[in-house]
Amino acid sequence: MANKLENNIYCGPCESQHLTNIAELWCPNCTEGLCSTCLKYHNVSKSTRMHKTITIENLTTLPDFVRDIDYAYSNHSNVLDLYCSVHEKTCCMDCITIDHSECPGITSLVKVVQGVKESAFYHSIMKNIEDLTEYASKVQKNRNENADKLQQEKRFLVEKVKSKRREITSHLDKLEEDLLQQIDSTMTQESQQINEAVSNLQTKIDTLAEYKGQISSMIENATEVQTFLGLKEIDKKIVKEEENMSRMVVEPGMKETSVNMEFANEIGGLVEEIKLVGTLELNKVTTAMHYAGTKSQLAKSLSNIKSGIDNIKLSCINKFQIPFNFQGKKIFAVVLY
Structure with a gap:
């Protein structure tokens, strides 16, 4: 492509004369810009008058790889006017001799590209783009639906964890309440027995004190x-x-009483053994939305082109038989190819 200075494209023929004139049009065939003066010679020259030029503005709309396409082969300095369908590459006569001597289906590039803008190849590519876009949109919708589904599953799983926690908490609260009631009941019962023993002992102490007083009274007065x-x-x-005292010392209230408690094995090892409340299981399944790609229509059509005498095959045009005895002569069947 012509040199650019400050985003300007300069006329190629002028540059070859060490002049700097801004190009007004672009010739894709020559891959260079043209000023108004050089355009006049370009339009009347026998080698270039059939070239179609475009505006610089339209040039900028083309993709970079299209603008950079060059019709001259740098190694051989020949015009790339042939096409190899085997390698799907443009080439010149020197290319064919060196790299494509055994390739069938070498075709004129002009013949290959003729009518390409309305060809089945063009429509096939557009159809492939539309199909692929439609498929990508369907897959995109599917992925969005999957993301929404994951959010729903997240809310469900979070509520499931909290629900299980509430269930466990409620169950532990009930067990705690039962155990506290058991502790209270046991302590109350044991305290009552001890208090009863203390009361009985106090009665005996009072009785013995009474006996002691009676003895003192007898010593003094009887x-x-x-x-x-x-x-x-x-x-x-x-x-x-x-x-009575001997019998009393074996009663429940006279025994040295203490209460101990051990947690159930499941509760005792809850912190040590239960490291996880639950585990997540992630399921990934390859989507059933498969895309059936298509082979390039140009490659299909060109791959059917064969060259060389070895690839020539006879085809039957017509087949008929003349009677064997015709005017006394023996005639054989005739087949035309």
Whole structure:
């Protein structure tokens, strides 16, 4: 492409004369810009008057790889006027001799590109683009639906985790309540037994103190006979009190009582053993939305072109038979190819 200075394209023929004139038009065949003066010679020259020029503005709308297409082969300096359908490359006569000598289907480039803008090749590419765009849009919609589905699944899973947590919490609360009630009931029962034992012991202490007072009164006020007989009577009562005390010491309220508690194995190892509340399972399935690609129509049509005498095949045009005995002569069947 012609040199650019400050985003301007300069006339190619003028540049070859060391002149700098801004190009007004562009010749895709010559791959250079043309000023108004050089355009006049370009339009009347035998080698270029059939070239179609375009405006510089239209040139800028072309893709870079299209603007950079050059019709001259740099290695051989020949015009690329042939096309190899095997390698799908443009070439010149020197290219064919060196690189494509055994390639069938070498075709004139002019013949290949003739009517290309309205050809089945053009419509095939446009159809492929439309099909691929439609397929990509369907897949895009499918992926968006999958993303929306994942958000719904996220909300469901989050609620499922919270629900399970509430279920576990509610169950633990119930177990806690039952255990606390059991602790309270046990402590109350044991305390009542101890309090009852304390009360019974206090009764005995009071009784013994009463016996002691009675003895003191007898010592001070009774005769010896009364004291002796009174002591004998109190002695009998003391024996009964000893017997009662012996029975009392084995009662539940007289035993040294303490309450301990051990958690169930599942609860005791809850923190150590339960490291996860749950696990996620990620399922990935290849989408069933397959795209059936198509082979280039140009490649298909050109691949059917064969060259060389070895590829010549006979085809039957007509077949008929003349009677064997005709005017006394023996005639054979004739087949035309």
